[in-house]
Amino acid sequence: xxxxxxxxxxxxxxxxxxxxxxxxxxxxxxxxxxxxxxxxxxxxxxxxxxxxxxxxxxxxxxxxxxxxxxxxxxxxxxxxxxxxxxxxxxxxxxxxxxxx
Amino acid sequence: xxxxxxxxxxxxxxxxxxxxxxxxxxxxxxxxxxxxxxxxxxxxxxxxxxxxxxxxxxxxxxxxxxxxxxxxxxxxxxxxxxxxxxxxxxxxxxxxxxxxxxxxxxxxxxxxxxxxxxxxxxxxxxxxxxxxxxxxxxxxxxxxxxxxxxxxxxxxxxxxxxxxxxxxxxxxxxxxxxxxxxxxxxxxxxxxxxxxxxxxxxxxxxxxxxxxxxxxxxxxxxxxxxxxxxxxxxxxxxxxxxxxxxxxxxxxxxxxxxxxxxxxxxxxxxxxxxxxxxxxxxxxxxxxxxxxxxxxxxxxxxxxxxxxxxxxxxxxxxxxxxxxxxxxxxxxxxxxxxxxxxxxxxxxxxxxxxxxxxxxxxxxxxxxxxxxxxxxxxxxxxxxxxxxxxxxxxxxxxxxxxxxxxxxxxxxxxxxxxxxxxxxxxxxxxxxxxxxxxxxxxxxxxxxxxxxxxxxxxxxxxxxxxxxxxxxxxxxxxxxxxxxxxxxxxxxxxxxxxxxxxxxxxxxxxxxxxxxxxxxxxxxxxxxxxxxxxxxxxxxxxxxxxxxxxxxxxxxxxxxxxxxxxxxxxxxxxxxxxxxxxxxxxxxxxxxxxxxxxxxxxxxxxxxxxxxxxxxxxxxxxxxxxx
Numbered sequence: 001x002x003x004x005x006x007x008x009x010x011x012x013x014x015x016x017x018x019x020x021x022x023x024x025x026x027x028x029x030x031x032x033x034x035x036x037x038x039x040x041x042x043x044x045x046x047x048x049x050x051x052x053x054x055x056x057x058x059x060x061x062x063x064x065x066x067x068x069x070x071x072x073x074x075x076x077x078x079x080x081x082x083x084x085x086x087x088x089x090x091x092x093x094x095x096x097x098x099x100x
Numbered sequence: 101x102x103x104x105x106x107x108x109x110x111x112x113x114x115x116x117x118x119x120x121x122x123x124x125x126x127x128x129x130x131x132x133x134x135x136x137x138x139x140x141x142x143x144x145x146x147x148x149x150x151x152x153x154x155x156x157x158x159x160x161x162x163x164x165x166x167x168x169x170x171x172x173x174x175x176x177x178x179x180x181x182x183x184x185x186x187x188x189x190x191x192x193x194x195x196x197x198x199x200x201x202x203x204x205x206x207x208x209x210x211x212x213x214x215x216x217x218x219x220x221x222x223x224x225x226x227x228x229x230x231x232x233x234x235x236x237x238x239x240x241x242x243x244x245x246x247x248x249x250x251x252x253x254x255x256x257x258x259x260x261x262x263x264x265x266x267x268x269x270x271x272x273x274x275x276x277x278x279x280x281x282x283x284x285x286x287x288x289x290x291x292x293x294x295x296x297x298x299x300x301x302x303x304x305x306x307x308x309x310x311x312x313x314x315x316x317x318x319x320x321x322x323x324x325x326x327x328x329x330x331x332x333x334x335x336x337x338x339x340x341x342x343x344x345x346x347x348x349x350x351x352x353x354x355x356x357x358x359x360x361x362x363x364x365x366x367x368x369x370x371x372x373x374x375x376x377x378x379x380x381x382x383x384x385x386x387x388x389x390x391x392x393x394x395x396x397x398x399x400x401x402x403x404x405x406x407x408x409x410x411x412x413x414x415x416x417x418x419x420x421x422x423x424x425x426x427x428x429x430x431x432x433x434x435x436x437x438x439x440x441x442x443x444x445x446x447x448x449x450x451x452x453x454x455x456x457x458x459x460x461x462x463x464x465x466x467x468x469x470x471x472x473x474x475x476x477x478x479x480x481x482x483x484x485x486x487x488x489x490x491x492x493x494x495x496x497x498x499x500x501x502x503x504x505x506x507x508x509x510x511x512x513x514x515x516x517x518x519x520x521x522x523x524x525x526x527x528x529x530x531x532x533x534x535x536x537x538x539x540x541x542x543x544x545x546x547x548x549x550x551x552x553x554x555x556x557x558x559x560x561x562x563x564x565x566x567x568x569x570x571x572x573x574x575x576x577x578x579x580x581x582x583x584x585x586x587x588x589x590x591x592x593x594x595x596x597x598x599x600x601x602x603x604x605x606x607x608x609x610x611x612x613x614x615x616x617x618x619x620x621x622x623x624x625x626x627x628x629x630x631x632x633x634x635x636x637x638x639x640x641x642x643x644x645x646x647x648x649x650x651x652x653x654x655x656x657x658x659x660x661x662x663x664x665x666x667x668x669x670x671x672x673x674x675x676x677x678x679x680x681x682x683x684x685x686x687x688x689x690x691x692x693x694x695x696x697x698x699x700x701x702x703x704x705x706x707x708x709x710x711x712x713x714x715x716x717x718x719x720x721x722x723x724x725x726x727x
Contacts, residue, residue, distance in 0.1 A: 065314045072311045078312075089333055089335075092315060092319065093334065
């Protein structure tokens, strides 16, 4: 395993795991700081971040948002990502927590 | 009275089907006659049994009739009429099957099986026949709803269901709603509208270029479905405030949605549009959030004495009161407010008070609020010079913002500045048209802690006074400077007087020399006597203004493209440039991350956003275009 592998794992509160690219996950400053090897957190050592306050469905949308954001970096007139309204409030809280 | 030929003008009640057929030139009797005639020709092979009353017998008889009827149809009718009659028959069949659903299950099943092909449908005729007796009921009669099978009275407005029968009112409404939604969904949204929405969002401060933040998108979705939101859960206060801002903007902050923002553990309630809130809602605010420290209510047109009383009884921790347009609050109540809650108040912001709030109220305020640090009094029509004198006595004042419509003498202003200037960090004097050079001198001599200075809408102060203010001023560089509309207004003298009035060339140069290093926000709109040379000197590309994020050059008509290019080069942190009415600015290529607003070009939008190109490249392109 390389010192800073390309992919990281995000685990939700109900034990769903999502493997995403490091660059995408680090769009969230919170995740970036958690995975920064200089800080010496457990997450950085295992390249895994566990979110006990975010459920699987919400985390899935968050990962989708990571990729969507990276893909549309600097583009003009980007269409909005689609997400079910029921998920909206939880997604809002997760987004605020991750500062994304 | 027109005489009708044919004699017999009296017609008895007819079934709807007969009416319909007659309208399409189909004579029911003729069909029956032809059928009976034809039936007699081939002889047996078809059962007799026309009796419409007995349904079991009907079926066979109807078969025959159907055959005959179909034959007739094929011969006589055009395609269109055939189709319309098929539809009519379908409708009747559905209506009938709804009615006789419980009666004859087998028959109904048979009917359903053959629903698709009316041509072969043997039961068609049955309905055809039966409907002679029982057509679509006329208004006033009872009918069972197609969808929910409830009994209801038929009216002329009863909607038709998808199966052809009539619907009761609620089902009819639902159906119409669904149809409307479908229609709307099918409508192609024009591209222009979408782009406009994107640009409008960008102007609201959402990031230029790239995707929106997830928080932003979620907030928008919540605001979109404000009707369905029951509870906001544990949203952190900052998000709650942002959401309340969006709700206020969309004008959906009403009695129903207000409780979403009230939680006992909050210490601030911010409602930017309280126009729909009534007495009960205010009581609810103060009841649910008794520990409130910060109360911001704008457009509080319905806030009355009773609610204020309630607030004073319950809320003892008020520190920040911001009430805009609270015009139903009486003078005595203002006095009571200051007397009861004044000792803890630190921030008072009042705007748009026309009916009450006199100078005496200000006197009370000054006496009862020793801890007042921030005061904003704008557009309070009854305040005058005395208020300014009273305000001059506030010991802890740090931020002062005044806009007083009545005459205020220069001496009063100077007195105010001399008394309080040394502590002031913010000074905003708007629309003091007669303030003169001496006021600026007083600022120069007394104020040493200012970070934000606004002196707008004035046509007396001279350019040299501005220059003198910023020359050798011990005050550290400002972060916010607003001198918009300081100029001479005289239609007979468009080029201005000899001795420049308002922020002009000298003043502007001095301002930038003094504060350029930390200036974040610069507003020099309508300072039209600043010469082009001054602009070019200040924004010459070599000088750098690292903190400048917002600059408003509207109506400085000497500004041209090279000035804008210079601004792009000199201000690395620039985010917004507002330049309405600068007609010499053309063909600007905007670098990434900057919003240029107000340059009039027929083809482009009024807002131009740079995406993805660097400053040098943008300037390079501009030079090419200009050359």
